[in-house]
Amino acid sequence: MLDSAVAAGHHTVDEGIGSWVTRRAFFAGDRIALVDGDRRITYSELDWRTGQLADALRELGVRRGDRVAALMTNSAAFLETLFAAAKLGAVFVPINFRLAPPEVAHLLADSGADVLVWSGHLSPLARAALAGEGVRVRLRVVVGGQLADGEAEFEQLLASGDPGTPRGGATGRDVCALMYTSGTTGRPKGAMLTHDNLLWNVINILSNGRGMSQNDRAVTVAPMFHIGGLGAHTLPLLYVGGMNVVMPSFDPRETLAAMARERVTLQFLVPAMWSALMAVPDFESYDLSALELAMTGAAPCPRPVLDHFLDKGVLFREAFGLTETCGVTLLDPEHVRRKAGTIGRPGFHVRTRLVDEHDLDVPLGEVGELVVSGPSVFAGYWGLPEATAEAFRGGWFHTGDLAREDDEGFLTLVDRSKDVIISGGENVYPVEVERILVQHPAVREVAVVGVPHVKWGETPLAVVVPGAEPPPTADELIAYVRERLAHFKCPTRVEFVPELPRNATGKVLKTTLRTRYGTSEQQHAQGVQV
Known part of the structure; x- marks a missing residue:
């Protein structure tokens, strides 16, 4: 029997991505949404648990627009925190757990995080960061592990909430996530991704070639604090009703085993991960016969990796994007061999131009800076209006990447302008x-x-x-x-x-x-x- 929150799902207006799991629970509540170790969580359970967590946070004073930070390895709890924040209209702030304590402290202070949820084994890092200058976190939540004074345990907090209590909700234009750029040349900047940005990223992915369906399943092992790990198939699969097998860290053999065991149909890995899989000595002994689509991004894909999967009849797709833009281009399986070395063509709802130093279009075949426009492009940098204005001069987001375009519309990235x-x-x-x-x-x-x-x-x-x-x-x-x-x-x-x-x-x-x-x-x- 459907609970009241699920039963009401088909009557709600668009409340951002928080409504995705509620609607999926209404249409197919018994389907598996997440596999996390021995746990298999259905869409009904995911909706119920995220509703409980949202209400528990609301009871503790978390309101629309407040920042809920997460210092977590890949887990069901990571996604539950994201969707609970979305149901409240709060802003989710995923933080890279590989950072040093002062770096984490900077992100907590810069975002003005009100809440920090962290994986128990990261407690030394979290507690050191919480002691940093400017950090104002008032609610501290631990997923597993020993508690210190003033800390709440995740499952106990979640269990205290009422999943049927009305929540704050969000509109598509509200900021859903604050994802920090990697900061290779200076302090990271918080990219404000709205609910609509994440929705249109999904639409762009579903609009390309094979797309995705509720029958698809994948291993989520690329870190979800990064837009690739979260946006390439994790959120799209939850949107269409598919299944994500969540793994906390990448181990080539364990990833292969999970792909074989769960009959994975599509998989996103960065090129170094694909290479590491193929380097496993008994790689061929793992049954990957269910795999239909291999996806990669973030770096050029080695040709031996590309050829290996294509020769086995597996579709292979490369993507290019940034934290600020979600996906920008896709090199579809039909062209991935003939146009190897390019980053493909713009997504269905993405517009691109190549411009010179005066923001004028360069001639076809010439190198210019790649600028991007479309509904998946972020809303700006958190607390940095001047940097935002500079990045969006002329109404287009300036990526800082240099590229050239051929007569078929395929783009070849030649470098970062500074490199x-x-x-x-x-x-x-x-x-x-x-x-x-x-x-x-x-x-x-x-x-x-x-x-x-x-x-x-x-x-x-x-x-x-x-x-x-x-x-x-x-x-x-x-x-x-x-x-x-x-x-x-x-x-x-x-x-x-x-x-x-x-x-x-x-x-x-x-x-x-x-x-x-x-x-x-x-x-x-x-x-x-x-």
């Missing part, structure tokens, strides 16, 4: 070089940066993580690029490393690489000449 290498007066775009190198079968990952050179001013340096034994030689890789790009674009040095340095969201720290290798100019300046 361009000027070698002998010529512009070299590191991403262009990386997209060539990552297609070499013995290259697992690569980052290209500019380092000082006595003759050319700057020269490209390739930092490579080998993907085969024996590893390739520097000369072999340089020759490989020279066959495919103009010589001035080719690396003059190659350094081999076991892994690339990354920030807390997984982005390669090119500033670290420039610092690490840029001081050895005299030793390497007379190396391979271009």
Whole structure:
């Protein structure tokens, strides 16, 4: 029998994403929404629990617009906190659990968080951050683990709420989530994503090719504090009534086992994760026959990964987006081989332009800054009106990414504007070089940066993580690029490393690489000449 909250779901007006689980519970309440370890949570249970949590938070004074921060690994509790906040009209603030205490404290203070919910094993990090300057959190909630004075236990708090109590609700234009950019060059900025932004991201995904349905299932293992982990299939699947298998951290073998056990039909992983799966020695012993669509983003996908799944008849889709825009472009399975190296074409409800320094359109085939418009583009930076105005000058969001467009509308990302290498007066775009190198079968990952050179001013340096034994030689890789790009674009040095340095969201720290290798100019300046 339907509870009153679920039964009323089909009569409500749009109340933002908080209404998604209520409506799914009405239409198919007994379907599994989430798998978290041994727990299998139906849509009815998810609606009931998020209603309880929303009411419990309301009883403790949380109101529409208040910030509810989450310092959590992937879990059902993460999504329950998100949807409970949405039902209240509060703003969800996911925080990267890989940050240091002062960094977490800054995000709590900057967002003005009223509530912090954290995973029990992260208590040392959470408590250290809560002691930071400017932090005003008044409600502290722990998911599992030992409690300290003034802290509430998540399940006990949730159980105290009444799921049928009317809640604050939200409109599509209200801010739903405050997601902080990774801050590779300075303090992170809070991107204000509205309920409509998240809805239109889902619509863009469903409008491309295969789309998704209630029969789809996926493993959510990319961290949900990142827009890729949350937006690529986690929220879309909850929108259409599918199933997410939530895993707290990425382990290649455990991820493969979950994909096989749960008969996963579609899967999003960043390229490094796909490579790690394929590196599992008995990879072929895992039954992935149910997999129909593989998805990736955040970095160029190695060609061996792409070819492996395509050769098995699995559709493969690449995506490009930012925290501020959700998804921007999609490289659909029909073109993923022929247009490999591009980032595809804009999503169905996304408009893009390439502009020069005066915000004028550049000629077809020329490099320009990618600017974006559409209903999935964020509402601005939290508390930073000047930065918001600068980012949206001319009414388009300026990504800072440089790209070129071909005569079929496919975009090729050439680099971040700040990462361009000027070698002998010529512009070299590191991403262009990386997209060539990552297609070499013995290259697992690569980052290209500019380092000082006595003759050319700057020269490209390739930092490579080998993907085969024996590893390739520097000369072999340089020759490989020279066959495919103009010589001035080719690396003059190659350094081999076991892994690339990354920030807390997984982005390669090119500033670290420039610092690490840029001081050895005299030793390497007379190396391979271009």
